[in-house]
Amino acid sequence: MSARGPFQDKPQNKLGLRVEALTLSRGGRVLFDNLSFAAAPGAYVEVQGANGSGKTSLLRALAGFLRPQSGEIVFEGVDEPALAFHYIGHANGLKREATAREHLLYWAGLFSGSPSEDFVAQTLDLHRVLNTPVRALSQGQARRLALARLIVAPRSIWLLDEPAAALDDAGKAVLNELIASHRASGGIVVAAVHEPVGPTPTQTLRVPR
Amino acid sequence: MSAFAATFRRELQLMWSGGGALAPIGYFLGATMLVPLAMGPDRALLEAAGPPLVWIAAALSILATLERLFQADLEDGSLDQMLLSPAPLELITFAKGAALWVAIGLPLTLAGAPAAIALQAPVDRLPFIMTSLALGTAAFVGVGLVGAALTASVKRGGVLLALIVLPLFAPPIIFGAAVASGEDVTAALSILAGCALGAAALGPIAAAAALRLQAE
């Protein structure tokens, strides 16, 4: 095990995600222990497991929301940890009263990205509903709006929790395209799914109960 | 746009589309209306009791806006996104507080004038009443952030939130009501400003610490 802490691997500028002997427990219950894996640029890691098996907890630990009981999560080749990853969770992170456009603007500020409304709207097929408040969007449109964060601000590691939830076939196709182009540009995707989304994973993790 | 500006702007918009200061102001005016109904319209009595009661009503109005402040963010996933921002959570929390103060605190300050007049406060005291309300609502919002963050995961946590926050309201109430009543104004006003500054500086730090735990 390396003595260096996370985010200190500047000299080698190659992106990488390394998880070593990760143990996570919630409310006294061990979700998984001694989980290790590594992901290189272009990797698509699929986390599989039943509902409540700890998939979400694993992603939240990777995102830094959860403190692991033991083990190490290391991002290599990342200058600024705050600019390292996106997390798209079960909850879309949307406000019912605000319009799609207002969300794009807000995220651009929050993540220091650029709203690039047209591009986002084109890619995700949201241009007709840009000025619609979220409460009037369909489930699938809301999910696509949440995925727009991936475009608004570039991040090298994407942590996606059931990204295809509520998406129709067209939406799934767009998602797969997004993932493919992200991988092609050297990004890493870690997705928790209960059924395979589409792209063939470079690595599959089964999270045991 | 910076994370601070984006958050501030969005919170203002959300508060505005959620009815803005309308409900808190209505609540504030309604509460002050009950005072003469309970005490009788006696002028001298109201003159003494009016300014403090305006203060109590302002404190309760701010309190009533706090319950959903972070709870909604926790439930709909917005809190996760705030945590992912390169800007520190303390700054984002501060921006939310600033927006709340502009959206609710300032309108309450303005509504304080008619309320105080209705409660027979002398007109020449209005500047003091309004200055104290502007500073006092800032202090209330600052400590209110902490209470709202601590209780964000508690369903129907309104009473708990009030219980936690009310002891923190004690210092600004004391000095604010003193300014409003015209007692030892210079000293009280400077201490009240200190309360507001302290709450605005420390409140977001404690609230952010609590929010990080809530996201676990």
Place this chain on the structure above:
Amino acid sequence: MFAFLANPARFMAFSAWAAPVLFVGALVLFATGIPWALFYSPADYQMGDTVRIMYVHVPAAWWSMGAYAFMTGASFISLVWRHVLADVAARAAAPIGAAFAAVCLITGSLWGAPTWGTWWEWDGRMTSMLVLFITYLGYIALWSSIEDEEKAARLAAILCLVGAVNLPIVKFSVDWWSTLHQPASILRSGGSAISGEMLGPLLTMGGAYVLLFGALTLMNMRAAIFRRRVEAAELRKAQS
């Protein structure tokens, strides 16, 4: 000493004899202090026998504040080093501190009736004690309304530290406020005016209270640790 006790197993072994010892010590001091205070100490030249309420009232005030200071220290340790015993200690001390504050308020009210002619006077010290009592209630209520024990512990620790900043400000504010609203017509015995003959029983009672606080806190902590063990065992049973 703290590092030594930070190990839960060692803590259990230590507290198994420390709690009863402290408890017996408290009983001995109470057995000395109560008769001393009630029968063998002088009556106040102004207040007469009612001054004897002081021996219950003042130590309760001391140690309700002392308990909060203890909780503040434990909360700080909990937040910085995330130590589970610190969480348990802070939580265990809270109801005892709250009870002391309640005793202080009730005896203060009883004392006020003959002395001031009213059951409640918005005197600076009593008002501060009331705020402390409400702060305790908020702390206990927050603990019990969050299911996840670990999260509850950290959130309560933050609240405890916030309260520790707030309470001195409240004390200062209330002192300022009571001089504003009350001309110095109400004089209280206590503080520096206390005579030497009263000091002996007062300190004895103060010692009795702190030993009682220590004993009850340790017992509460032991109960909490036992409860956690039982819960963990139940959880293992449910999982297997």
